[in-house]
Amino acid sequence: MVMFPHCYFNRCIGKYGLLALSHSKLKTLRCFLFAAKYGTGLAPCAFTESNMAESQDWNPATAPFTGVLQDEDLLRTTHISSSDVSSSSTGLYVLDLINCGSLEPERTLYSKMLNKCTYLRKLKQGRAIHAHIQSSAFENDPVLLNFILNMYAKCGSLEEAQDLFDKMPTKDRVSWTVLISGYSQSRRASEALALFPKMLHLGFQPNEFTLSSLLKASGAGPSDDHGRQLHAFSLKYGYDMNVHVGSSLLDMYARWGHMREAKVIFKSLAAKNVVSWNALIAGHARKGEGEHVMRLFSQMLRQGFEPTHFTYSSVFTACASSGSLEQGKWVHAHVIKSGGQPIAYIGNTLIDMYAKSGSIKDAKKVFQRLVKRDIVSWNSIISGYAQHGLGAEALQLFEQVLKAKVQPNEITFLSVLTACSHSGLLDEGKYYFELMKKHGIEPQVAHHVTVVDLLGRAGRLNEANKFIEEMPMEPTAAVWGALLGACRMHKNMDLGVYAAEKIFELDPHDSGPHVLLSNIYASAGRLRDAGNVRKMMKESGVKKEPACSWVEIENEVHMFVANDDSHPMREEIQRMWEKISGKIKEIGYVPDTSHVLFFMDQQDREVKLQYHSEKLALAFAVLKTPPGLTIRIKKNIRICGDCHSAFKFASKVLGREIIVRDTNRFHHFLHGMCSCRDYW
DNA sequence: TTAGGGTTAG
Numbered sequence: 014m015v016m017f018p019h020c021y022f023n024r025c026i027g028k029y030g031l032l033a034l035s036h037s038k039l040k041t042l043r044c045f046l047f048a049a050k051y052g053t054g055l056a057p058c059a060f061t062e063s064n065m066a067e068s069q070d071w072n073p074a075t076a077p078f079t080g081v082l083q084d085e086d087l088l089r090t091t092h093i094s095s096s097d098v099s100s101s102s103t104g105l106y107v108l109d110l111i112n113c114g115s116l117e118p119e120r121t122l123y124s125k126m127l128n129k130c131t132y133l134r135k136l137k138q139g140r141a142i143h144a145h146i147q148s149s150a151f152e153n154d155p156v157l158l159n160f161i162l163n164m165y166a167k168c169g170s171l172e173e174a175q176d177l178f179d180k181m182p183t184k185d186r187v188s189w190t191v192l193i194s195g196y197s198q199s200r201r202a203s204e205a206l207a208l209f210p211k212m213l214h215l216g217f218q219p220n221e222f223t224l225s226s227l228l229k230a231s232g233a234g235p236s237d238d239h240g241r242q243l244h245a246f247s248l249k250y251g252y253d254m255n256v257h258v259g260s261s262l263l264d265m266y267a268r269w270g271h272m273r274e275a276k277v278i279f280k281s282l283a284a285k286n287v288v289s290w291n292a293l294i295a296g297h298a299r300k301g302e303g304e305h306v307m308r309l310f311s312q313m314l315r316q317g318f319e320p321t322h323f324t325y326s327s328v329f330t331a332c333a334s335s336g337s338l339e340q341g342k343w344v345h346a347h348v349i350k351s352g353g354q355p356i357a358y359i360g361n362t363l364i365d366m367y368a369k370s371g372s373i374k375d376a377k378k379v380f381q382r383l384v385k386r387d388i389v390s391w392n393s394i395i396s397g398y399a400q401h402g403l404g405a406e407a408l409q410l411f412e413q414v415l416k417a418k419v420q421p422n423e424i425t426f427l428s429v430l431t432a433c434s435h436s437g438l439l440d441e442g443k444y445y446f447e448l449m450k451k452h453g454i455e456p457q458v459a460h461h462v463t464v465v466d467l468l469g470r471a472g473r474l475n476e477a478n479k480f481i482e483e484m485p486m487e488p489t490a491a492v493w494g495a496l497l498g499a500c501r502m503h504k505n506m507d508l509g510v511y512a513a514e515k516i517f518e519l520d521p522h523d524s525g526p527h528v529l530l531s532n533i534y535a536s537a538g539r540l541r542d543a544g545n546v547r548k549m550m551k552e553s554g555v556k557k558e559p560a561c562s563w564v565e566i567e568n569e570v571h572m573f574v575a576n577d578d579s580h581p582m583r584e585e586i587q588r589m590w591e592k593i594s595g596k597i598k599e600i601g602y603v604p605d606t607s608h609v610l611f612f613m614d615q616q617d618r619e620v621k622l623q624y625h626s627e628k629l630a631l632a633f634a635v636l637k638t639p640p641g642l643t644i645r646i647k648k649n650i651r652i653c654g655d656c657h658s659a660f661k662f663a664s665k666v667l668g669r670e671i672i673v674r675d676t677n678r679f680h681h682f683l684h685g686m687c688s689c690r691d692y693w
Numbered sequence: 694t695t696a697g698g699g700t701t702a703g
Contacts, residue, residue, distance in 0.1 A: 190695045225696035261697045291698040326699035361700045392701040427702045
């Protein structure tokens with residue numbers, strides 16, 4: 014019933030502009046769309062009648078249509094409403110042609126339209142095409158049914174997909190695979206995995222497509238036998254050498270945190286591609302293994318693989334986690350030089366990388382230049398400001414979120430509350446805690462932790478305790494930990510002991526609260542109780558995490574451990590610290606030994622203090638960098654009170670900015686002051 | 694016809 018002439022001709026037809034028809038069905042479809050485009054007043058096409066004539070030898074790869082017709086154009090064919098459709102036979106959209114009965118679509122046309130809907134996630138139009146097919150000769154066509162199934166599954170309507178699947182008169186391996194991948198991609202892993210034994214039972218063998226989807230689902234959960242069975246299955250049938258299955262396998266192990274196995278699979282892959290690299294790099298990035306990530310990134314470049322935005326995201330995440338500003342900048346420059354990657358895809362990770370590496374200025378710059386901001390962009394920059402103690406700026410940005418009519422989420426509010434907490438904005442914190450409920454977001458445990466922290470720091474210890482008692486959920490160790498920290502700060506022994514006991518019940522193996530409690534006792538002069546806590550730690554095998562600091566010099570990260578004698582430059586480092594120490598004592602620094610184990614004598618305590626890892630890192634950085642340069646140090650626990658005081662004086666004596674990132678926040682030391690205003 | 698990789702908090 015095709016009414017198109019099977020010949021070539023190009024014409025100008027009234028308001029529809031240039032119209033070309035040809036014998037190729039696909040081409041005909043495109044030509045009609047081209048006409049439709051003119052008819053609806055969309056941007057005119059950028060070619061003329063003359064180059065249209067040249068297109069008689071039309072090649073899809075070089076056709077002048079390329080770049081003119083967008084996916085959206087093809088989708089227009091799926092609008093069934095007649096309101097914007099001319100009755101002129103030349104101007105009808107393809108689907109209207111179908112509607113009029115003047116065009117009997119072939120299977121290919123239906124499948125192409127379904128695929129477009131799938132690609133563009135246009136569920137409504139997909140349903141319309143489904144309805145068409147139901148009243149056509151292809152109602153029970155198994156291949157078309159798979160296309161429809163795929164459309165529902167990828168558009169996220171798993172209920173419609175499952176319903177169609179259940180009713181399909183004939184299912185094949187592709188039908189099973191499509192449904193499995195639908196569940197897997199919608200993060201409904203258990204439903205995806207549950208289909209596997211069923212399909213096997215009915216005699217359908219999975220192929221490489223099925224296995225990739227199943228492995229993805231498996232990687233979403235905890236390490237288990239099902240995933241290993243899938244691995245065995247892939248090996249048995251030789252699918253492990255397929256690059257998709259292989260990459261999914263290594264990704265599964267990487268998500269489980271089993272990097273050794275992931276690496277073995279990666280190495281065994283004969284045909285690696287960029288996805289294989291990305292999966293491995295992402296695995297190391299998730300574990301915070303920055304050095305591994307940088308090494309792999311360089312390797313992939315050397316081997317001629319072009320990084321994608323997935324790669325860059327992982328690399329920036331790794332730089333953020335290790336706080337490697339120089340490396341992060343180097344990779345950023347690489348992105349710009351390579352020119353291929355739109356910054357929009359990696360902008361959020363860039364903001365986070367700069368904020369976490371201590372350069373909030375660069376984070377702000379990237380944020381301001383983002384063409385498209387989503388809630389993750391806002392959260393990243395707000396959280397950045399919060400961590401740097403720039404509470405007022407963070408709150409200003411949050412107001413902009415509301416003004417821009419972007420819907421804040423639970424992370425936005427957590428960042429806002431953290432900003433209040435780190436800047437001592439008590440009333441504002443209370444206000445935003447209530448506001449989040451008005452936005453329909455129920456505060457989770459983490460939000461409660463932040464409020465306890467906020468109240469506790471402000472010295473409102475009883476109020477904080479009451480707040481915990483009234484929590485709608487069971488308080489976790491973190492909630493009591495926030496109270497305990499505040500008790501240490503405000504020297505409230507009774508409440509501190511109470512909070513510590515709660516923590517020991519919930520999380521007996523964490524060393525942090527033990528140390529805090531022991532220090533609370535010690536500062537109250539109750540040395541025997543303090544000793545008992547230490548004894549308890551020893552007996553129950555609770556170990557204090559060794560304190561480490563890192564400093565990045567010329568693209569290389571150097572690690573320092575307290576009282577470490579093994580460093581090749583230890584003597585120079587120690588001499589340098591003694592020099593700094595002497596100078597800062599001259600302008601008022603007094604070592605505060607209350608931060609060192611109480612059972613040492615005063616002199617020992619002072620010696621111990623001198624070799625705290627952050628002091629060693631600072632001395633090393635002073636030795637290795639030119640005067641005036643900002644020094645950035647990262648620490649794995651919170652900076653101690655004595656180092657905090659010493660660094661304030663040191664920033665004055667050295668005439669440099671010193672930025673310390675501890676587990677809680679950033680401290681910018683400059684001209685003898687710290688950005689946290691001693692409030693941390 | 695069907696498949697695999699990234700980002701914000703604590």
